[in-house]
Amino acid sequence: MGKKVSRRKFLTYTLGGTAGFLASGVLFPMVRFAVDPVLKRGAGEQYVDVNLTIDQITETPRSVEFTVHREDGWYVPEGGEKLTAWVMKDDNGDVVAFSPICKHLGCTVNWDSNPQFKNEFFCPCHFGRYYKDGTNVPGTPPTSPLDRYKTKVENGKLLIGPVEKA
Amino acid sequence: MLKAIYDWVDERLDITPIWRDVADHEVPEHVNPAHHFSAFIYCFGGLTFFVVVIQILSGMFLAMYYVPDIVNAHASVNYLQNKLAMGAIVRGMHHWGASVSIVMLFLHTLRVFFTGSYKHPREFNWVIGMLIFFVMLGLGFTGYLLPWDNKAYFATKVGVEIAATVPFLGPYIASFLQGGDIVGAQTLARFFALHVFFLPAALLGLLGAHFILIRRQGISGPL
Numbered sequence: 001m002g003k004k005v006s007r008r009k010f011l012t013y014t015l016g017g018t019a020g021f022l023a024s025g026v027l028f029p030m031v032r033f034a035v036d037p038v039l040k041r042g043a044g045e046q047y048v049d050v051n052l053t054i055d056q057i058t059e060t061p062r063s064v065e066f067t068v069h070r071e072d073g074w075y076v077p078e079g080g081e082k083l084t085a086w087v088m089k090d091d092n093g094d095v096v097a098f099s100p101i102c103k104h105l106g107c108t109v110n111w112d113s114n115p116q117f118k119n120e121f122f123c124p125c126h127f128g129r130y131y132k133d134g135t136n137v138p139g140t141p142p143t144s145p146l147d148r149y150k151t152k153v154e155n156g157k158l159l160i161g162p163v164e165k166a
Numbered sequence: 167m168l169k170a171i172y173d174w175v176d177e178r179l180d181i182t183p184i185w186r187d188v189a190d191h192e193v194p195e196h197v198n199p200a201h202h203f204s205a206f207i208y209c210f211g212g213l214t215f216f217v218v219v220i221q222i223l224s225g226m227f228l229a230m231y232y233v234p235d236i237v238n239a240h241a242s243v244n245y246l247q248n249k250l251a252m253g254a255i256v257r258g259m260h261h262w263g264a265s266v267s268i269v270m271l272f273l274h275t276l277r278v279f280f281t282g283s284y285k286h287p288r289e290f291n292w293v294i295g296m297l298i299f300f301v302m303l304g305l306g307f308t309g310y311l312l313p314w315d316n317k318a319y320f321a322t323k324v325g326v327e328i329a330a331t332v333p334f335l336g337p338y339i340a341s342f343l344q345g346g347d348i349v350g351a352q353t354l355a356r357f358f359a360l361h362v363f364f365l366p367a368a369l370l371g372l373l374g375a376h377f378i379l380i381r382r383q384g385i386s387g388p389l
Binding site: 029 | 220223224227230231233238241242244245246249250251252253255256259
């Protein structure tokens, strides 16, 4: 207990403390309100019947459109949000459903859409390319393979779930 | 640490004289509640400004979620009020603060009136204060429509009809306010623009003038 707090210091701290208390009382609710989306949990897993039987799936990727329920704040699209999957059988005969979202910067890839790059997934934004098994072609912008949707087979029909976390 | 940062900036930008000039001024004894408790009536102007600051802050945050469109306006207000953490509080601050600011402004006006502070040489600041009053009423009127519920809709109908009774100019004022023939999509869009851009800009300009004048002319003397 050596240093003495001067009257001026004491008053400064008291005043500053009071002002800080008032300001935080005003600002806390607003900041919490603004960051709420960061703290909210995502929707649970939902598997969607995409109206495709297993034997319709070939080794050639085909684009499958399906809709998932989506609540975008106050906006709930009627009929849900439209998503696309590239569905195929891999070399082992297992069903694979690739997400069409490019791993470079999120544009949409297409199968075999550029005559220059036959039998590849191609992203037109920055010429990102992936082989048929989803692996990114070295030397093109993407740094990792295409994401895969979780899939289930029920009664011989394909169900598509959320994107698998890498 | 903080002091070191401040000193570093001050050495280069010489900011001390700027805030000294804003902050250091004499508070005469007759307006200091520590000397005469009844002097608290001199706080109403500052309190009005404090509430206005809260209005601006809470309004900025509400604008992160609000959508000025007749399809989504009510849904977005409903969402931010009921689905977001602290939504009811932030909207509550803006809702109640709107009324409190008018009340404080009115009390401040009464104090200026009964202490005769509007007299020469401060007439012009009284005029600016009145302009601030009208801008604040405008903010209240335009903000009232934004939730786009029944109360908002019919309050605006009534307000527009009253404006329409102005001789000669009435119909023009009404269609200007409505942005069309009815209170509808275009009304909501322009009330939003008035509420968040035009009127706050006018308010800040007028407040600046109000504060500069009070510093130039000083606080009026004791009764």
